[in-house]
Amino acid sequence: MSFMQVTTDLFTGFYENLIIFFVTLLGAIPLGLLITFGSMSRFRPIQWLTKTFIWVIRGTPLMLQLFVVLYIPGLLFGVPMRSRMTAALVAFIINYSAYFSEIFRGGIESISKGQYEAGQVLGMTKTQVFFKVVLLQVVKRIVPPMGNEIITLVKDTSLARVIAIAELIMAAERYAGKGYIWPLFYTGVFFLVFNGLLTLLFGFIEKKLDFYKG
Amino acid sequence: MPVLEVLNIHKQFGKTEVLKGIDFQMDEGQVVSVIGSSGSGKTTLLRCITGLETADCGKITVGGRTTFDSTDNRKLTKAEKRENQLCTGLVFQSFNLFPQYTVLRNVTLAKELLVKEECKQQKCPRNEMKARISEIEETAKQIIDSVGLSDKLANYPCELSGGQQQRVAIARALMLSPKVLCFDEPTSALDPEITGEVLSVIRKLADEGRTMLIVTHEMGFAHEVSNEVVFMSDGVIAERGTPDEVFDHPKNARLQEFLSATLRA
CATH class of the missing domain: 3.40.50.300 (P-loop containing nucleotide triphosphate hydrolases)
Incomplete structure (x- = not known):
């Protein structure tokens, strides 16, 4: 068993982590935004519904949610999940959209009322105020917490092994089963390097948005 | 015809009645200052005129256009709302x-x-x-x-x-x-030595004949720049008149009290 062999195997596993990572980001950001608007809605039932949703999703382990998404459709509706990957993606997107939505809400609510009022007295419509005045300020404020959450997502992708997705750590565990423990520790390098790149990216974005203060 | 006409404006926040029937009008090119202690309703009045608050009852006309009328229950279109909004301008304290x-x-x-x-x-x-x-x-x-x-x-x-x-x-x-430019305590958030540069801009606008409604704590400035001064107290206009009348010969007891308190400070 060569180092190269192990590295190739681990890369095959890490590919699954990357799929979960990117698809989750792509799905959870728009869904999170939708949930944000729901939780900030002035229509009480919608607000109540989204708040409950966020409570349930944040209040239960992602690991459990993976099982629920994989098994519940088959058990309750007689339509079993065809692909475990689909189940994993659905669970991740739902879970992360809840967390993202709270970050978005925090960002939007941190913008002072004066910004909205200034837009209003200048005759801007609500949509114009949101897109032209508020949005960039929100983006600037949520970059640090989003960076946090996204880095957590990278590591959480490994949870997918509980529904038998052959991701990085599962690939390493196979070697452990054969008596080789070092590939398991080696997986840390994959996470570290990828998160290192993300950290650089977020640093870059923060710097780009640093052209103004406030 | 007056450029701004405010008729019987009432506004309540919860159980607190902030404006208890405000009536006044101002002519084109006039500068009107609104003075009064905090909580007297000056800012709320300005916010009602500029559309940031909706009054509970009354009527507001700017340049012949009715921008608010509590008896009219018709829902305004987006374009009408914007048109109303653009009748007035507002400079914020912050x-x-x-x-x-x-x-x-x-x-x-x-x-x-x-x-x-x-x-x-x-x-x-x-x-x-x-x-x-x-x-x-x-x-x-x-x-x-x-x-x-x-x-x-x-x-x-x-x-x-x-x-x-x-x-x-x-x-x-x-x-x-805007037909009427409103100022909500434009110098209250500034260091005293900087207020001058803002006041001189407003003074210049007054000389150019801009119609302005200024809520302010700068008594000296209000005296100098305004054609008319309105003193608000407890949600009503307690006294109004030329700067000389209001500052030098106040009739209302609350105004006398207010002026002596601000002069002492």
Whole structure:
């Protein structure tokens, strides 16, 4: 068993982590935004519904949610999940959209009322105020917490092994089963390097948005 | 005909009645200052006139256009709401500039959005729209020059002093040429030594014949610049008159008390 062999195997596993990572980001950001608007809605039932949703999703382990998404459709509706990957993606997107939505809400609510009022007295419509005045300020404020959450997502992708997705750590565990423990520790390098790149990216974005203060 | 007419405005927040029937009007080119202790309802009155608050009852007319009428239950269209909004302008106590835009962009943004929308509705050709937008920029530069900030066009608000920010805010409000320009304690957030530069801009506007409604704590300035001073107390207009009448010969007991308290301070 060569180092190269192990590295190739681990890369095959890490590919699954990357799929979960990117698809989750792509799905959870728009869904999170939708949930944000729901939780900030002035229509009480919608607000109540989204708040409950966020409570349930944040209040239960992602690991459990993976099982629920994989098994519940088959058990309750007689339509079993065809692909475990689909189940994993659905669970991740739902879970992360809840967390993202709270970050978005925090960002939007941190913008002072004066910004909205200034837009209003200048005759801007609500949509114009949101897109032209508020949005960039929100983006600037949520970059640090989003960076946090996204880095957590990278590591959480490994949870997918509980529904038998052959991701990085599962690939390493196979070697452990054969008596080789070092590939398991080696997986840390994959996470570290990828998160290192993300950290650089977020640093870059923060710097780009640093052209103004406030 | 008065350019601003406020009729029997009432406003309540929860159980607190903040405005208890306000009536007044001002003529074109007039400068009216509103004074009074905090909690007297001055700011709320200004916010009702500028549409940031909806009064519970009463009627407001600006330049012949009824911008608020509590007896009219018809739902306004977006265009009508905007038209009403643009009748008045407001300069805030805390400036509220847009931090991510330069001075020039802060001033042009709203007007540009407005013109772009108009062009879309009238389906005017691209180059005409471009011409109109560059026209806006020229006007904006002139206005910024008139508040003495032509060297700060490309600066961001965070790079300016409070007084400069407030002057940008005044330029931004002027850009939309409101019929009545309102000021909500424009110098209250400034260091005392900077208030002068903002006040002199307002004084200049008064000399140019702008119609302005100014809520202020600067008694000396109110005395000097206004044609009329309104003293508010406990949600009503307790006294109004020329600066000389109000400051030098106050009749109302509350006003006498208020003036002696501010003079002592």
